[in-house]
Amino acid sequence: MNAPSAAQTAAPLVSLRGIYRSFEKDRREIPVLQDINLDVYSDEIICLVGESGCGKTTTGKIAAGLLSPSRGELRFEGRLASEYRTRSERMALRRSLQIVHQDPFASLNPTHTIGQILSFPLRRHRMVENRAGLRRRVWELLTLVDLTPPGDIVNKYPHQLSGGQRQRVSIARALTVNPRLIVADEAVSMVDVSIRIGLLKMLHELRQRFHLSIVFITHDLALAKYFAWEGRIAVMYLGRIVEIGPTPAVIGHPAHPYTKALLAAVPEADPDITRRKKQMPLRSEDIPSLTAIPAGCSFHPRCPFFQPGVCDHTVPALLPAPQTGQLVACTPLAQSGTLKPYA
Amino acid sequence: MTLNTPQKPVVLSIQDLSISYLAERGRVRAVTKASFDLHQGETVALIGESGCGKSTLVLGLMRQLPKNASIDSGSLLYTRRDGSRLNIRDLSKAGMRRFLWSECSMVFQGALNALNPVIRISGMIYDTAEAHGLGRREAKERALNLFSKVRLDPNRVFNAYPHELSGGMRQRVLLAMSLLLQPQVVIMDEPTTAVDILTQRSIIEVLKRLRDEFHFSIIFISHDLAVAAEIADTIATMYAGEIVEKGPVDEVFYRPRHAYTLGLLEAAPRLSAGAETLESIPGSPPDLIEPPAGCKFHARCRFMTDPCTITAPPLEYTDENHTAACYHRDQVLATRRKVLS
Ligand SMILES: Nc1ncnc2c1ncn2[C@@H]1O[C@H](COP(=O)(O)OP(=O)(O)OP(=O)(O)O)[C@@H](O)[C@H]1O
Ligand SMILES: Nc1ncnc2c1ncn2[C@@H]1O[C@H](COP(=O)(O)OP(=O)(O)OP(=O)(O)O)[C@@H](O)[C@H]1O
Ligand SMILES: [Mg+2]
Ligand SMILES: [Mg+2]
Numbered sequence: 001m002n003a004p005s006a007a008q009t010a011a012p013l014v015s016l017r018g019i020y021r022s023f024e025k026d027r028r029e030i031p032v033l034q035d036i037n038l039d040v041y042s043d044e045i046i047c048l049v050g051e052s053g054c055g056k057t058t059t060g061k062i063a064a065g066l067l068s069p070s071r072g073e074l075r076f077e078g079r080l081a082s083e084y085r086t087r088s089e090r091m092a093l094r095r096s097l098q099i100v101h102q103d104p105f106a107s108l109n110p111t112h113t114i115g116q117i118l119s120f121p122l123r124r125h126r127m128v129e130n131r132a133g134l135r136r137r138v139w140e141l142l143t144l145v146d147l148t149p150p151g152d153i154v155n156k157y158p159h160q161l162s163g164g165q166r167q168r169v170s171i172a173r174a175l176t177v178n179p180r181l182i183v184a185d186e187a188v189s190m191v192d193v194s195i196r197i198g199l200l201k202m203l204h205e206l207r208q209r210f211h212l213s214i215v216f217i218t219h220d221l222a223l224a225k226y227f228a229w230e231g232r233i234a235v236m237y238l239g240r241i242v243e244i245g246p247t248p249a250v251i252g253h254p255a256h257p258y259t260k261a262l263l264a265a266v267p268e269a270d271p272d273i274t275r276r277k278k279q280m281p282l283r284s285e286d287i288p289s290l291t292a293i294p295a296g297c298s299f300h301p302r303c304p305f306f307q308p309g310v311c312d313h314t315v316p317a318l319l320p321a322p323q324t325g326q327l328v329a330c331t332p333l334a335q336s337g338t339l340k341p342y343a
Numbered sequence: 344m345t346l347n348t349p350q351k352p353v354v355l356s357i358q359d360l361s362i363s364y365l366a367e368r369g370r371v372r373a374v375t376k377a378s379f380d381l382h383q384g385e386t387v388a389l390i391g392e393s394g395c396g397k398s399t400l401v402l403g404l405m406r407q408l409p410k411n412a413s414i415d416s417g418s419l420l421y422t423r424r425d426g427s428r429l430n431i432r433d434l435s436k437a438g439m440r441r442f443l444w445s446e447c448s449m450v451f452q453g454a455l456n457a458l459n460p461v462i463r464i465s466g467m468i469y470d471t472a473e474a475h476g477l478g479r480r481e482a483k484e485r486a487l488n489l490f491s492k493v494r495l496d497p498n499r500v501f502n503a504y505p506h507e508l509s510g511g512m513r514q515r516v517l518l519a520m521s522l523l524l525q526p527q528v529v530i531m532d533e534p535t536t537a538v539d540i541l542t543q544r545s546i547i548e549v550l551k552r553l554r555d556e557f558h559f560s561i562i563f564i565s566h567d568l569a570v571a572a573e574i575a576d577t578i579a580t581m582y583a584g585e586i587v588e589k590g591p592v593d594e595v596f597y598r599p600r601h602a603y604t605l606g607l608l609e610a611a612p613r614l615s616a617g618a619e620t621l622e623s624i625p626g627s628p629p630d631l632i633e634p635p636a637g638c639k640f641h642a643r644c645r646f647m648t649d650p651c652t653i654t655a656p657p658l659e660y661t662d663e664n665h666t667a668a669c670y671h672r673d674q675v676l677a678t679r680r681k682v683l684s
Binding site for chain 1: 613
């Protein structure tokens with residue numbers, strides 16, 4: 001699987017290498033990301049999943065160039081981000097990488113009309129020639145995200161729109177500057193189930209049309225599966241990627257015990273299946289604090305397949321899983337190809 | 344179905360409940376003529392989009408509505424364990440206080456983030472116990488016992504302040520507390536929303552276990568169909584303030600009769616399903632100040648015909664225990680059958 005597909009033989013659009021990031025809190029360094037390696041190819045969808053605080057947003061912000069890593073390399077089209085030196089190069093890089101946030105209330109200025117919200121970046125980045133061009137582009141963008149007729153929308157303020165409509169505005173705003181990558185951080189979590197699918201379909205269409213790459217961040221595994229079926233999923237735990245590979249492999253044949261536990265825990269919108277689903281109890285329900293990350297595999301205190309002396313010793317590397325081939329960071333699996341329950 | 348619900352007696356019967364809010368623009372008809380029965384030991388899941396009136400319905404039931412709201416009609420008949428009956432609407436303030444917690448308790452939407460930060464868990468337990476004449480020793484004993492049942496470290500949690508506990512732990516504390524006075528009915532408004540997958544799982548497991556042990560009835564509000572599928576015996580779909588369909592969980596999931604329920608089901612991704620074609624429901628919910636005529640869903644409905652725009656379809660039995668308010672229920676059923684086969 002990790003043999004790159006045809007589309008992936010070119011250099012990745014965005015590449016994270018050995019990324020570490022920490023934040024200071026009460027005079028202590030809190031390691032939030034550790035050794036993140038992630039390539040995002042052109043046209044690709046990658047989903048980042050994992051529990052709250054595992055570092056999804058931080059990873060997304062680094063990939064979008066909004067946050068710098070404490071250590072490690074960020075490359076865009078093969079070139080180090082730090083090598084984009086001139087002002088115009090940096091502006092171009094900034095345009096290429098866009099982020100859509102979870103809460104459209106917080107991210108759209110309430111005192112500006114939708115027309116103004118879309119005009120600012122168009123003017124600032126000189127994406128249009130004149131007023132007529134500006135108007136045309138704003139209408140085009142609103143049409144692209146199905147906010148039609150645009151004439152009804154341009155003069156409205158964010159609070160006059162529904163949650164789903166606001167999220168469409170956020171997406172349109174990201175599109176103003178013709179980006180190459182959109183990081184969608186919980187971009188549909190706040191909108192209703194009935195509307196979510198429409199937004200996701202729209203993102204898919206936009207991706208195909210403009211050859212966008214999408215990093216889709218969500219804590220909803222069923223949604224990740226649906227959206228990234230033809231892409232990849234990366235499962236994060238305590239600041240590390242513990243499993244990454246094509247969505248059908250990760251969802252259908254999870255290799256890492258943590259991924260297995262997550263998948264087993266998700267209820268299914270199907271009474272028969274969900275009642276028959278077998279749970280995978282963990283040894284502990286507590287998520288360790290980032291200030292006291294367990295040694296070795298950080299999942300070992302909770303892992304039902306814990307092997308003393310092995311798992312609590314060395315940090316496992318991401319290696320191909322037996323048979324299914326996605327990358328998984330689990331020492332027992334790498335050594336023996338199977339998992340044995342902890343006695 | 345985990346229970347054969349129809350044979351059990353009814354604990355709570357909501358009849359023709361209508362609730363509105365007075366807002367600047369006019370009267371918001373948040374709940375319109377909602378009726379349903381809750382049987383002993385039954386779990387009813389109320390599902391539906393944001394703003395359809397789920398919270399309003401249960402807040403009305405518990406007489407906890409804000410000042411600008413009024414119950415415009417309906418009765419809320421409750422049957423005590425001794426068989427005596429009362430209308431919750433007739434209770435005095437003092438009567439209502441006694442009723443809460445001991446007959447019917449509620450875990451409010453977002454409550455886990457609204458706990459008073461300066462009061463220890465023990466303080467909350469004692470306050471509640473005192474209001475119901477339960478001694479401190481007995482209260483503590485019950486609380487510790489319940490905490491261990493919801494898989495919390497009893498002594499640590501009892502003495503903790505809310506901020507010392509994670510979201511999942513706080514939600515389990517609230518669940519345990521709701522059972523302190525051994526109510527017959529527990530209402531939970533979105534108890535697993537905004538919590539992580541593994542936390543949600545432990546809340547679901549704990550809830551099932553408590554339910555098996557204490558046989559209380561549950562009204563469970565969720566916009567997550569998957570959670571509803573797992574824990575409910577009965578599903579009630581709400582749309583724009585009305586209950587538009589109600590039936591046993593398998594009936595509603597596999598043989599829905601309302602176009603809106605069908606729409607919700609077709610929008611819900613399933614992990615086990617491989618590549619899926621999902622559809623969203625076009626449009627958005629109607630204005631509740633000036634609701635549309637006829638079936639309130641008609642503007643978004645693919646089966647819409649003229650009658651739908653004129654007269655609201657009545658909630659009728661389609662099968663034993665299964666009711667729906669839709670003129671096109673046969674088409675709805677046929678569509679679902681085709682997808683499932
Ligand atoms: N600016 C910051 N200062 C200090 N700590 C931070 C900062 N940003 C993030 N963190 C911490 O880093 C960790 C990872 O945060 P991040 O937002 O990346 O997680 P996440 O996976 O996106 O979680 P969620 O699902 O809750 O959004 C958390 O413990 C968070 O508290
Ligand atoms: N205090 C209030 N004043 C005026 N209108 C209100 C008030 N509270 C709720 N509403 C309106 O009543 C309707 C029903 O709201 P309610 O909170 O019951 O919905 P809900 O189904 O619980 O939604 P959610 O899933 O978002 O919790 C909505 O249209 C809402 O805007
Ligand atoms: Mg985040
Ligand atoms: Mg609510």
